Every structure is written in structure tokens, then in C-alpha cells.
Amino acid sequence: MDEILRLDAVGQARAVREGRVSPRELAEAAIAKIEAFDGALNAVVHKRYERALAEAGALPEGGPFRGVPILLKDLGWVEKGEPYNAGSRALDGVEIAADGYSVAKLKAAGFVILGRTSTPEFGTTITTEPLAFGPTRNPYDPAYSAGGSSGGSAAAVAAGMVAVATASDGGGSIRIPASLCGLVGLKPTKGRSSYGPSGGEGWSGFSVSGLVSRSVRDTAAVLDLISGFEEGDPYGAPALPRPLTEEVGACPGRLRIGFVTRHPRGDVPEHAELTAAVAGAARLLESLGHHVEPGHPDELGNPGFPEHFGALVAANVAAEVESVGAWRGRPVSLEELEPRNRAMAEAGAQRTAVQHVLAVQWMDGFRRRMAAWWRSGHDLLLAPSLGVPPFPLGWVPPEDLSTAFGRTAHAVSYTSAFNATGQPSVSLPLHRTAAGLPVGVQLVAATGREDLLVRLAAQIEAAAPFRHTALR
Template identity: 45%
Template sequence: MISFSEYDQLDALAMADLVRTGQLTAMELCEAAIARAGAVNSQINAVVHPLFEPARLRAGAGLPAGPLGGVPFLLKDFGAQYAGAPHTSGSRALRNFVPAEDAELVRRWQAAGVNILGKSNTPEFALMGVTEPVLFGPTRNPWNLAHTPGGSSGGAAAAVAAGIVPLAGAGDGGGSIRIPAACCGLFGLKPSRGRVPTGPEQGEKWQGAAVEHVLSRSVRDSAAMLDATQGPDAGAPYFLPGPVRPYLEEVGRPPGRLRIAFSLGHPLGSALHPECMAAVRHAAQLLESLGHDVAEVPLPFDGRAVASAFLMLYFGETGASIAALAKVLGRPARPRDVEPTTWLLGLLGRTYSAADFAAARHTWNDSARRMGRFHQTYDLLLTPTLATPPVRVGELQPKPGEQRLLKLVNTFGLGGLIRRSGIVEKLAEQSLEKTPYTQVANLTGQPAMSVPLHWTADGLPCGVQFIAPLGAEDVLFRLAGQLEQAQPWFARRPVLPG
């Protein structure tokens, strides 16, 4: 039996190599992951659907001999469906929903050889930058249990940071890979729009803004998994040229002398937390020491326009998700089926017109063109991943007065009145104030990554974000590999009580 101290020193590729050479078995890795979950999950609430017995059976029967053969893995309880397993999307309305078919991405993950141990916690419909669903309760950050691991892939991030698994499935529609990576001291890459499959049922997710990949401790694990999953599936609406060489090979290649611009401006004009500012300045200094050309610039996109366009998507997709519950419930959804905030978002989605939505899509295109012109001068944009270090659990939940307002609005269907009052814009701006940097890459489709290069004075991770041109994941992996070598983070681990 492998001990946790031994297990925790291995990334996914190292585990797979030991299985392939006969030095470890998939069963030993499976048992080590299950034992670690048993030791820490009650503290962090990361795994909400354990699938331990099926995982043991697969480990005993033999897993595909893929590049990650035998590696313990978790699926996010939203997005990538896994046949025969609960798929709640963090919602009470779907607590009994079990899909009959695997998503194409899940098929590719399994073909890579991972052993699925369970599903990780997520906010309802993956709507929040924190992971605090009413259905399962909040997930806590292993670095400090009073703080959030971020969202919406917070359960995945907490599980990886706590050493349950070396990597876990995640999704990103507005920052939901990069935000928890920044909060939990992990590497998190959002691939380009169209890089990984969304089938067999969906052609695109969130109008193309959302894409799925993984959270990991090492850069090479992320690269290896993208090698295993990239490429279109049948009926894909987007096509990107394949990589010049495997992404795993990019991790060790010199990135060359990159032109990197950084910005400390807040997209909504608010104050940036000093620790997040320090994280970017430290990264800029590190980049200069590695030979890159670094310059400070204003943000090359209109932050308020991006926020407004993203919120239109946010409201509209929530309304569509609530309407789609009728297929599972056998009746139209009611306010009590979902959380009050979710119901309000859905109400707001129904108050906007098709013309409003089309105008928001024009902003997407404008932002993509602005970023395209920016990349004619600079290879990468460096920003904070978040405008603040990880907030405390419960800090972003509605206050008592807001809860009373939500109840009134939802009871009487006053979404239109609330919209006209201007309260929505105020609350929305407050919501995005702490996470204003990630959405632009979702709207433009560009790849972006959060890299763990800074910890706050009180020991909380504080990631920085790099945005690359569409299709340039290779550039991100080369730079991430260089940064990981220059300032290693793999061995920097949280210590959980008990």
C-alpha cells in the first residue's frame, strides 16, 4: 500500500508511469485516493458523489493503457455527463437525475486511462465564483477552511489541492477553471473555444463561452490531458487547426523571448487588492529575469462592456437552464425548485429581448477584434486572475435584506421591475467586482491560464492570469513550463488540521 506522503509527491504522469512499469498498481492508487478522501473530505466537502466501489472494480479489472492509465480522477458535478452517475448540477431540482450517456469528453478522459472516483461539488448550475450550493453545502479551501476555493469548479480545486487526486475535471464559462486555480494554488488552463469536444448533445456551451478541461498541480499533467482530449467530435460547430506537436512536448521547450504586457487596471474601475497587485508585479519581474520583454499597458478591452455582455449571457443561460428543468421534472420549474438567486437570474433573463442579446454578441465580436489588435504587438496579456484573494465562505451570499428582496421579487415575478430599478446593475457589478478579469477570454474564445506564483502574507494563494491569441495553447504551455521550473510550486502544499 502506498502511503499518502508517497502518493502526494506524484503528479498524474508520474503515477501512470509507475503503473505502466509495474512499480505500482491502479488498485494501490485507487485505495490511496479513497483513503485521502476519507481523511480530509469531511473538512473541505469537495467530493459530493463518491463512486468508490465502481472505481475499485475498474482498477481490479484493468483500465485503458492510455497516457494516464490508473490515475485517480474526479468529474465536476456539472457539464461532462457520466452515464449511470448522479448529475445534479448542484441543484435540488436535479438531485435524482442520472444521465444514460457519457459526454464525449468523458469518453476521451476514460480512454486516457483515468479512474473516475466520484464527482466534485459545484454551485447551482455552475453560476458562482464560489462553491456554496444549498444542496450540498459549501466547499472549503484547504489552505484556510474559513475561505472559499473559488468556483464554479471549487470542489475539483479543493480535491486537487488537498491531495485527493492529482487532477480533476473542470469547466470554465466565465473563469471557473482559472478562479479556483488562483484560490487553491493550482495550474488552471482554459483552452480555446473549439479545442475540446462538447458533444454528443451540445454543439456549444453557453453560446461558445464555456469550455471544459482540468485543474492540476503540474503543468505537464494539464498538457498531457489536453493532448488526450483535443480535437473536434462529430458535428462540432468550430474547427481549430491541431497543435504542431503534442502539448506535452511544449512544456519543456524554451518559449523564446516573449513580448508580454501587464495591466493593473480594474476592468470596472474599482480598487485592486494590494496582494493581487503584488502578484502581478512579482510575475512581471520574474518574466523580465527570464529574458522576456515586459511592459505595463492599460487594459486592451472595455471592462464595463465586457461585464455587461457577460451578464446578458449569464441571465439568459440561467433562464434557459430553468426552462429546461421541465424535461426532468415533467412540469415547469417553480421557485422552490432552485435557489432564490438562481430564480431571480432566470427572471431577469426573460426580461431582455432578442435585440438586447444580439447587441451583447456584438460586444463579444468587438472585444475579440480589440484583443486581436493587441496581439499584433504583444504575445500575451498578464493580469491578476482575481481582484482579491479568496474571500471567506459565505461572504458573497445575499444579506438578510437582500434575501427578503429576493423572496418578494420571486414570489410576485417582479424581474422586469427590478431590472428597471437599476438594482440589478448595482448587484451585478458588486458580484463581478472581485472576479472581473476572466470573462473576456470566454467571450473572445482565447486560451488563458492561471499560474500560482504568489501567496499572500497570511498564506492564501493568489494566482496571475495570462491570455494568449486564439489557438495558442502551445505558447501558454511553454511559458508555464518555464515559470514552473523557475519558481516551483508543486511541493508547496496546504496542511489540513487533524
């Protein structure tokens, strides 16, 4: 059974179809693995084992992922009848009334949901250490962070509890934990999947839903499942030419790829491990026949970006706090929040509607100026997935907000810009530090070009297979 659990989700689904394992047996094995190893990692905060086993035993035939266990991030990804905390005790006692559209699609495909994974409070930082639930530990070294905000999902997948887990990304929250846990983490184009029925968008469109996985084909297959415009959505992503699963193994052609190792804004410290990761990836891409050269969008260095991005996020945090109060039936006091979110909610509430609209308009211009680089003939940008090397738990101190915000700003310096532009980007596990900790590299495509990312990521995976040495 352990051999089947080590397969990716596509492989596990095939094992079920071939009768090598039943959905219930596979769910039982995954539950046993969670129980054996989650005590050390603290990745799963809500368990629904009884419901999962009953559902596994009653699954109808069919469904591309019939019987495959999965975990849902406890931020977004709402499921009817289940608790929901978003990393905060302010939501204790809340129970969800209806499945989110993407959760319903996962169920229809045959996935068996085993529980919910940890996230920092409201997903507003780069490490999963919520005061409500305690830190999630990195399977490669338990003294280190699994990243955030999808850190619980990343730790669970890297450790082998499940082959895939859901995630979301508002400033790097798929790519950062994928980088730190040695996984594939693709942030889709803005609007690729729906936030309905309860929401329209996250963080003014910065946030998108996705997953973390151990293989490119899993990433492609699950994104195919959850993608699609739903009635009432505020916008949708450009249509893909064909399913992403058909891009796995397709030739990407000879691509023109720019790369960057020193952030053009000049305020992000360069680190040797990140430089080595990008340089190694550039050599690999050259060996695959691509044209690789130094280069990046000039706009990536715009000194005004952090201020405008931070202002919009703060406004969204303030709005979320108000929404939580309405949801639970009583206002949220600032004292209920972690210091980071208390400060962000206060700052967001102080901004005027005019200031908010002006920040949105500034981002409109930023998005168009960034897009010009891809229109000029570049296919992809290669950059670090994370602006800092792997970091230990406690590196983002909850009480020292000046240090915490400064370190977070450096960490998201290569990711948050593409939340603002809405472009798709993927973190791939191509480097290890001398201590054996994963370091991801990021590839960024033009808006709507997940197809190109999947083609190239699959080519890279075939040429330099990803190592998942933290598997339990």
C-alpha cells in the same frame, strides 16, 4: 503509498507502468484519502467507489493514464449511469444516459473515476457554497472559499485526494479556484474540446472544459486527451502545431508581455496583494529574458462589457432552467432555485430574441477589438487571475443579491473578458498572502495559442517551482 499519491498524474501513471503500484491499490489509497479529509473540506458530492474499484481491477494494459484516479466536476462532464446535480436539488433523481465525449476519452486513457465534485448551483458564481450541498472549504484555510465554480475539483486536487480533476470555465471558473487553491488552471481556446453528444456549446460559447492540476505537464497531457473537434460541434479551435506535451520544456523564445494591475475600466478596486502578485511575476519573467512592460488592450476597459456579458449569461441560465425541466420531465419553478439563479433566470426570460442577437453581435465586435492588441506585436498579457484577494466563506451572500452581484463582477473582471473572446489563459500559483493563502497570476495568449502558454508556464515552473503546502 502516500509518496505515490503526492506525485502528479504523469508520475502516478509511471508508477503503475513500472509496477510499483497496481491500479486497484492506487484507487484504494485515493479513496482512503478522500474519506479521511473530505469531511472537513466537502469537495466530493457523489462517490462511485465500488464501480471505480471494479474498473481499476479490470483495466486493460496500455493507456497513458492507466490506473490514475480522477474526480469529475458535477457540472457538465456527464457519465453514464451516474447522478447529476449541477449544484442544484432541482436535478435530484436525474441519471445520465450516456458518457460525454470528454469523459469517454478520459476512460479510454485509463483514468479511474472516483466520484463527482461540488459546484455552485449551475456554476453561476465565484464560490462553491451551494445550498443543496453546503460550502466547499479551502485546504489552505477552511474558513476561506475554494472558489468557483470548479471549487470542489480545486479543493480535492490541492488537498491531494487526486492529482487532477476536471473543471469548466464560463467566466473564470477554472482560473479563479486555481488561484485560490494554488493550482495550475488553464482555460483553453473556445472550441478546443467538445460538449457532445448532449450539447453544442456552453453559455453562448463562453464556457469551455478543462482541468485543475498541480503541474504544467499534467495540464498539457490531459488537455491533449480531451481536445478535438467532434462531428456535429458548432465550431472548433485552431489546430495546435503539435501535442501540448511536446511544448513542456520547449523554449518559448523572448516574448513581449504587457501587464496590468489596475483595471482599465476604473470600477474595480485595486488591492495590494494582487499588485504584488503581478509585480513579482513580471520580475520573474524579466529574469527569464522576456520583455515585460505596462500595457493592455484598450478594449479591456470598455464600460459596456459587463452589461452585455451579464445579459448573455442570464439568457443562458433561463434556457438552462427550461432544459432542466424538460430533462427531468416537469417544469422547474423559480422557488426551487437559489435567489441568485432565480433573479438571473427571470432577467434572462424577459429579454427578447432581438436583444439577445444584438448582445451577441456586440460581443463579436468586442472580440475583434480585443484581438487587435495581440496582432500589434504583443505575445501575452499578464494580469491578476482574480479581481479580489482571497475571501472567506459567506463573502458572496446568497440573499443580498446587490452585494453578491457586485462582488462577483469585481472578482471576474480579469477573467470574463477572455471567455467572451475565446482566448486561452492560464492561472499560475506564484504568490502567497502574508497569511499563506495562494494568489494566482494570469497569462493570456492569442486565440489558439495554448502551445505558447504551456511553453512559458513550464519555463516558469522550472524557474520557480510551485509549492503545494496544503497536500494532506
